[in-house]
Amino acid sequence: MRSGYSAMLWLIWCVLFGSLRLGATLSAILQNETEFELAAGHRQGRLFPFYTIGRIANVPCIASNGLQGTCLIRGECADNQGIFGGSCSTLTTQATCCIFSRTCGGSTNLNSTYFTNPGYPGSYNDGGTCTFTITPCSASVCQLRIDFRSLNLAQPNGEGNCLTDVLTITGGSSAVPQICGENTGQHVYVNFADLNPITIRVSTTAGSTVDRMWNLQLSQIACASQFRAPEGCLQYYLEPSGVISSFNYGFGANPNLNSLGATGTRQIAGQRYGICIRAAPDRCTITYSLPTTDGSYAFTVSGDAEVLDPTLIGMGIFGENGDICTTDYVVIPSPVVTDVNAAGAVFTDRFCGLGLFAVTSQVKPFVVYVVWDDNEEPDVANRGFRLAYSQNACTLGA
Ligand SMILES: *[C@@H]1O[C@H](CO)[C@@H](O)[C@H](O)[C@H]1NC(C)=O
Numbered sequence: 494m495r496s497g498y499s500a501m502l503w504l505i506w507c508v509l510f511g512s513l514r515l516g517a518t519l520s521a522i523l524q525n526e527t528e529f530e531l532a533a534g535h536r537q538g539r540l541f542p543f544y545t546i547g548r549i550a551n552v553p554c555i556a557s558n559g560l561q562g563t564c565l566i567r568g569e570c571a572d573n574q575g576i577f578g579g580s581c582s583t584l585t586t587q588a589t590c591c592i593f594s595r596t597c598g599g600s601t602n603l604n605s606t607y608f609t610n611p612g613y614p615g616s617y618n619d620g621g622t623c624t625f626t627i628t629p630c631s632a633s634v635c636q637l638r639i640d641f642r643s644l645n646l647a648q649p650n651g652e653g654n655c656l657t658d659v660l661t662i663t664g665g666s667s668a669v670p671q672i673c674g675e676n677t678g679q680h681v682y683v684n685f686a687d688l689n690p691i692t693i694r695v696s697t698t699a700g701s702t703v704d705r706m707w708n709l710q711l712s713q714i715a716c717a718s719q720f721r722a723p724e725g726c727l728q729y730y731l732e733p734s735g736v737i738s739s740f741n742y743g744f745g746a747n748p749n750l751n752s753l754g755a756t757g758t759r760q761i762a763g764q765r766y767g768i769c770i771r772a773a774p775d776r777c778t779i780t781y782s783l784p785t786t787d788g789s790y791a792f793t794v795s796g797d798a799e800v801l802d803p804t805l806i807g808m809g810i811f812g813e814n815g816d817i818c819t820t821d822y823v824v825i826p827s828p829v830v831t832d833v834n835a836a837g838a839v840f841t842d843r844f845c846g847l848g849l850f851a852v853t854s855q856v857k858p859f860v861v862y863v864v865w866d867d868n869e870e871p872d873v874a875n876r877g878f879r880l881a882y883s884q885n886a887c888t889l890g891a
């Protein structure tokens with residue numbers, strides 16, 4: 494159990510790397526220097542020398558290399574094996590935007606830590622298992638957001654199984670599917686199970702020719718944060734409009750063949766999760782459509798993509814809907830399709846096949862469920878999906 498006293502220590506620990514938002518109350522505690530020194534002394538010796546505290550605000554900052562850091566006095570940064578990331582205070586030149594970057598075998602309870610492959614930004618060619626653990630920095634933290642600022646692993650085999658390389662995330666109270674392939678720009682949310690650590694594990698096979706690398710940004714999210722993802726959302730997009738895609742969606746086919754000798758799929762077998770989008774104020778519905786820049790494979794979810802002329806793939810008429818979608822499909826609740834080419838058709842919330850009409854969903858919370866079954870073999874050359882989304886004013890489609 495968390496005692497009141499240790500909860501307080503955690504709280505203070507978190508403050509150092511916490512946000513402005515927690516601001517008022519917490520800075521009051523920080524200003525209570527006697528209390529702080531006592532707390533730090535009880536924890537692990539004088540990690541943060543007393544004299545440096547309270548002179549600058551330990552707020553999030555952006556380092557000169559673009560990474561997220563925490564504004565600290567240089568000595569504190571060095572004591573925590575941080576990297577100096579440029580100035581962050583107009584009050585003193587002694588402050589630096591401190592970046593915490595760690596690699597295999599490491600652990601952290603510091604907010605906004607980066608977990609990279611050994612040698613990053615160089616690539617990593619060894620085989621083996623690389624693990625990293627994250628402990629909540631405070632009892633008031635509920636979630637971990639993992640941003641894949643860079644994540645390039647070997648493609649799944651032709652059946653969509655992550656056999657050569659795999660990223661797994663365990664120890665949280667919410668499930669994360671196995672991930673491999675190209676996933677730079679993706680993210681996941683994981684719920685902490687009380688104060689238990691979450692473990693990220695990257696297992697790789699030596700000899701693979703992939704330009705393998707990873708740089709995962711680990712942000713701790715307070716239970717009360719407005720940025721906390723709702724229950725059931727593996728991904729949570731905060732912007733009013735943007736792009737969502739399935740894991741390992743990307744340009745180019747999977748170079749691996751399936752056991753029937755056909756072009757493999759980029760879809761990763763056995764993934765079932767929700768992609769949620771935060772509703773913007775005064776928006777009532779959301780429209781998903783194929784991005785104009787992505788070529789025709791942006792919705793290749795089930796079936797044989799090699800039987801169609803590539804210029805035809807993606808067109809709504811090659812999509813499928815309803816009970817016919819039984820293996821791999823996406824669920825878009827309460828759909829409305831207004832495309833003239835779909836006139837007269839009745840749509841249910843299950844979409845699959847090799848194309849998609851623009852779909853407007855009329856129900857909140859805004860969510861797309863991804864359902865990929867455990868065997869991708871009947872599919873050929875599928876890539877999953879990449880969809881642009883935009884939210885509509887309340888007069889549209891309402
Ligand atoms: C962790 O840092 C991020 C900024 O990188 C900030 O938004 C968030 O509030 C911090 N979390 C906590 C628990 O302080």
Ligand SMILES: *[C@@H]1O[C@H](CO)[C@@H](O)[C@H](O)[C@H]1NC(C)=O
Pocket residue numbers: 521522525527528
């Ligand atoms: C400062 O710490 C002392 C001793 O723990 C405590 O009695 C006092 O209430 C604290 N003051 C503030 C403003 O937190």
